[in-house]
Amino acid sequence: MREYFSNIWTSLATIAIGMKVTFKHMFVPAVTIQYPDVRPELPERERNRLYVNMDDCIGCDQCSRACPVSCIEIETVKGLPTDDIGKTSNGKKKALWVTKFNIDFAKCCYCQLCVFPCPTECIYMTDVYEFSEFERKSLVYDFVTLTPEEREQKKLNYQKYEAEKAAEKAAVKKPVTPPVTEVKPKIENPPSTETQGENKVS
Amino acid sequence: MSFETNKSIEYKPVVKTEHMVLNMGPQHPSTHGVLRLELELEGEIITRVIPHIGYLHRCFEKHAEAMTYPQVVPYTDRMDYLASMGNEFGYAVAVERLLGIQVPERVEYIRVIMAELQRIASHLVALGTYGADIGAMTPFLFCFRDREMILSLFEMTCGARLLYNYIWVGGLSHDLHPDFVRKTRDFCTYFKPKIKELNDLLTYNKIFIERTANVGVLPLDTAINFGISGPMLRGSGLKWDLRKDDPYSVYHKFDFNIPVGEGKVGTVGDCWDRYWVRVLEMEESLKIIEQALDQLPEGDVTSAIPKRIKPPIGQVYARVENPRGELGYFIMSDGNVNPFRVKVRAPSFVNLGVMDVLCRGHMVADIIAILGSVDIVLGEVDR
Amino acid sequence: MKTAEEIFKILKDKFGDAVIELKTGVPVESYMTVDPLKIDEVCLFLRDEPELKFDNCMNLSGVDDANGKKEAQPDGTSNIVGGTLSVVYHLESVYLKHKLTLKVSTPRDNPQVKSVAEIWRSADWNEREAYDLFGINFINHPDLRRILMPYDWEAGYPLRKDYKNPEFYQGMKVPY
């Protein structure tokens, strides 16, 4: 019998205590924010969409190898000895044309593993977090600054250069010569006028 | 309102009737993800529970075999996504033991702070969703409000709110943010009264006690035989915490208690005890965080990160106390840059195995209470 | 509290050849190899012997040792023939606080291990998982079904090193 009444009492008391707590919270300011109107302030280390500063990229492929989901695709073509690819911001001369630098943000897991190995700190995470798209393929971002024609041209140039070199080699090889001379013509070999013209345009 | 709850485990039907098979999940509001429970019912009384898992199976172990050791870290985040820091911690401990490297003191302290903050965050989700399962929505949102603050601390430190990739093998990805210590102290002082408020609102509520006390009683010997760990095992009354019983990192330097279930309102090892152990653990975690912040040494957090991780041929089983229990990594190395075999002993996976024993003889509504008190994360069960 | 050597001695006295050897000196963890068809007896002894009292099976993991012969297939992949699959048991005593690692190896072509699910119930799901992902057959297991993969998965055991992704599952193309 005693338990019976104590049960009634504890029920009513604990319900009243709970109601007091919720009632108090009616007058506590809300913690939610009205998102598109009010934007949260993001900390400086925020990890959102990646950005690649192609001026600094040397095409070393380290970010692509570090990526656990293989969302970075890089293709490079060796620059011709005469090409001026430019310098990175810390003064290193670049040696490769980057003809493909795609990041598929549909795959990206925002783990930041690609950022750390980069020798020139050209890939980093920005605080842009609104980039939804209607199609999955528009989430593949192309960071290369060259136009598609230029990319093809660079590839062709290098192929042609390789072919020329091979032909040269073959030509040199016929009269058996020591390997030192094999390299020599490469330097002396004048680049075709075509390439020079192309470089000026770019 | 004290009502005789069904204490017996075996239900003896009086009238022979046909059993009803009820599928609960994989899409159900309270299965905490994509768990499917096949219930065999006698009216509303449960005679058998068959859990079906695997709906979230993402082949973590197969993936890990194709990754280098540092690349596995983001994948470990995705197992127990409510306690990512703990997962990374366990993985880092395992690989470091395999490599035989010692990490700087500061790294260990930061790891402990992060793991304990994560424990609070994870328990907040556990307690909040438990309340929501029982029918009280308000504690759920209060808990999430406080959890957001912890997530903001993490975001400030490493830039991500949920999947951190922060604790690396041999070190950390970033040092602490200059404001971190101050803000964490603020959080500790803010959070203590909130625990009391949660207790007022939910823990001591008579209806809540009625729903959880004497429900799903897990006796200690059963618990050990089932390999139960974490708050569930402690709820059954065993003082067993890997932070004390198999110390790793710098936990031996801190002074904290291990709360155990005492059967305060019901039987030892019932749902309320498991819930209560989690509430007390949050307080203990706060203690650890405060001590760690006081003792935080200076140093470099990235100095011990190996350039190339290539462990010797061998195997290791390392375990840490995750919010859900003993998280163990069994890593076999064949001397390559990729692990040869990674097996995760996921606490939720093992804890879920006891569902059938816990549920028999209870009612459908109790399934929810029991499942909530087991506190599973399907990402970890299925890996 | 007992060291692995002491436990090995006790087991060797009791079971003789069923307990094969104790590997020490390997990096980080020493383990004991046991006969796969005697493992249940050994485990029962380990659990019930008062001075050992291994009452908790922390972990049970299947391993593909990949030590067989590789046979190249026409499509460029390779199958592994022969060799062994292993099961590694991590045992622990909650009261005596000592740990032990057991390992059994079983031929890959017909992998058979005695089940310990009746001794430690925690091994139940772990054995199902090892069966599911490696195809190790646990004799006397109460309910040996697939657990993580779909029940009607027919393309083999995914965690074996020579597993190939199927092209179709139930008529659906697998790689999206």
Place this chain on the structure above:
Amino acid sequence: MMYDFFLDLFGNEILAAIVTGVTPLLFILLFVLFAVWLERKVSAHMQDRLGPMRTGWHGWLQTIADLLKLIQKEDISASANDKPLFNLAPILVFAGSYAAFAAIPFSSYFIGSNLDLGIFFIIGISGLVVAGILMAGWASNNKYSLLGAMRAAAQIISYEIPTILVVLTVVMITRTLNLHTLSEMQTGYIWNWMIFGGPGTGLEKFLLIPLMFIGFLVIYTSTLAEVNRTPFDIPEAESELVSGYHTEYSGMKFAMFFLAEYANMYAVSAIVSALFLGGYQSPIGYLGNLIGVSWLVPIEQFFWFTAKGAFFVFVQMWLRWTLPRLRVDQLMALCWKYLIPIAFVNLIIVGLITVL
């Protein structure tokens, strides 16, 4: 009453009857719009949130937007449904709660029908709701719905008993079942309300006050259970039974259940306030009487009645967002072991007091 008023106005019996019938419907619709918005806001502010903020000032148009959405939604009906019952059930449920409004006295002039058996009629007609819910659960051909419907039927029928016992207690004092008369008896000031012992005087009144408080708590709890609100929302417990008996419903049929739930909430609040809190009577006297404008009085009465109803609806929401829910056997135990004995003892004591 209202019918006579409209009859005088239009001079046509049919038209008057229709208008008399539609007026409570209008009231229900408006009230539901308000109550759904209030529920959202109350829950949001109790949980440190804001709730709907975009549609209109503080989201007050949100309910209308929801309604538009529900109207546009596809009316899904599974192939294994029992079609006629499936379609009939929401109508029946709504009809039950709508019919209850016929006898509710909103003010001394605004009563759909001034029945002599008012309170009896309301309790009887709410029985239709049970039939509708059972129908919905059965016709859905879904195990969750069936479990929900079974629970609902058991729950509502059980909780009618303490409700009726408490109503009987009040009726024993007032000696009338007519809600209009009952409200008129509680006229004057706040101490004439039934919860303060009614219009009587002397020792009897003071003896009645604690008993009336107990009766009030009992009837409030049991009406809460009758309208399936937390902590007694077991029939639709969303964490166990998905949505209980209306799991399979969509579109307008679901909206009917929704409407009926909120209409019921108001109906039971109205009954409680009519029985215990003076119905439409003002606690502080009338402005109309003070300044001698007699037509103002019914409007004031209407205001007070709505306010009292809305307050109880608010308390229902407050409870809902505070408390967890009971289990089905505990719910039954609460009814049969606690509420019914208390209500019964209360009835006997009040009976003795009134006789002596």
